[in-house]
Amino acid sequence: MTAKTMVLTGASDGIGRAAARILHGRGERVVLVGRSPDKTEALAKELGADFHVADFARLAQVRALAATLLERYPVIDVLANNAGGIMGSRTVTPDGHEMTFQVNHLAPFLLTTLLLPRLADSRATVINTSSMLNMRARLDLDDLDNERHYSGNRAYADAKLANILFTRELQRRHGASGLTAVSFHPGVVATNFSGGTDSLARFLYHTPLKRLLLTPERGADTLVWLATTPPGAGWEPGGHYEKRRPSRTHPMADDAAAARLLWERSEAMLAH
Template sequence: MTPAPPPTPSPAPPLRGRTVVVTGASSGIGAAAARRFARAGARVVPVGRDPERTRALAAELGVEPLLVDAARLDDVRRLAGDLLERCDRIDVLANNAGGSSARRTETPDGHETTFQVNHLAPFLLTALLRERIEATPGARVVTTSSAANLLGRVDLDDLDSRRGRYRGFRVYATTKLENVLFTRALSRRLGGTATASCFHPGVVATRFARDSVVAGVLYRTPLRRVLAVTPEEGAEPLWRLAVRPDPETVDGAYLDRLAPGRVNRQADDVELAEQLWVRSAQLVGVPA
């Protein structure tokens, strides 16, 4: 009797030995992505604002969470210090946290809240972690942007939206355009030592933007169930960008879900991206 062949060993999880930092991991896309990274063998560091939800996710994954309030730049600096102490490598930094508001408010740092949470906070976190990211072979920075970038307009002289009537969705759209400009400027600065990409996750059925007048038409009505994708589907582009074997082909790119996406014409303005970078560095107190 011919002996049975030995069983084929299961392939190693694709992210075993890799460290993945996910901001906005309290719920939605961030939580879905963190779970998928953990299943793939990654050492996941979930970062969130909501203590109860972030700790619950971390307990589910068997890891320690980190908390941050992106509306406080000192909190972002503390987070960066905690990450540098905890992580000797950062293979993927997922800048996923974000927010939107129908009314203009200011953070304790004196910035318009949506601008700080969606742009200045991830800008500062990435800047403070950049050396560790560049020292990690094959590292990548992936930022959650939005197709709303098409409706934004960056005014370097009014980044905090102090002029004229405040339009919450327009401000949100502008910060998503700033995510694209940030990604492209970061890619140029990394120079191939690491890669940077951003993406639109689709219209995701989460609690996000529940206070936005425009987005609320979808997010707070039955239309959400018809047109929106699940958090797991929304996290798919983030997963793909984190594991693709050829990240250099999407370095500096903006994807709409899984394909090259349309961007605001300002996104192609290299000088604007550089000026926004310099201005942002000045606002958060890091070298440009």
């Protein structure tokens, strides 16, 4: 069987690193994308894989990444938008957007849309890593940068709901061209999530409480399943999954008008 080309963002640590190792072990061609040059290169050497470095807090790096991927990979079978994180205090990126929203939604939205012709031609699966915290979102489509009512937890929950809305609108717009989109919640996983921030989440992820969390390998299981199982053979396009089963989502996730508006406003934000 011919190996599939699978691009994994957030591959230098945690769920992404675990998924990369598992997929490589299954004979897939894994292309690593990470923020940390040292960690990403180290994993690439371990696996004998290609790697690319991009910081999603800088959209110019996302655009450069997309150009490189288009140049080097004539087929992309899977794009796993796995990079993300919670930021704590409100921070604005050099592009002028709230950091949590940009890293978790705007940057993967930009990467995916720049790759769309290649993804459609490849009949690719786009996998978006969301979170059960989407259920706590209070997403304001008139204030996507959370200028009025910011908290770190709210911004993260909003971005994770945005991942699901993006998944569903991507499927609606481009499913007929051969592309398939799906989102998932990996579970509460022992990773470096929230490291280097002042988010209160660091007390769970960076203290002895961490031992209560899932291993990265268990967290990566649903991602690997979605990447290696054909659409319709266990999961449905546009769906949201946890532990290989359909998972509950925020009521807004079913609002097609909201998904369409988020797409349009994301495009507008990236045009400036």
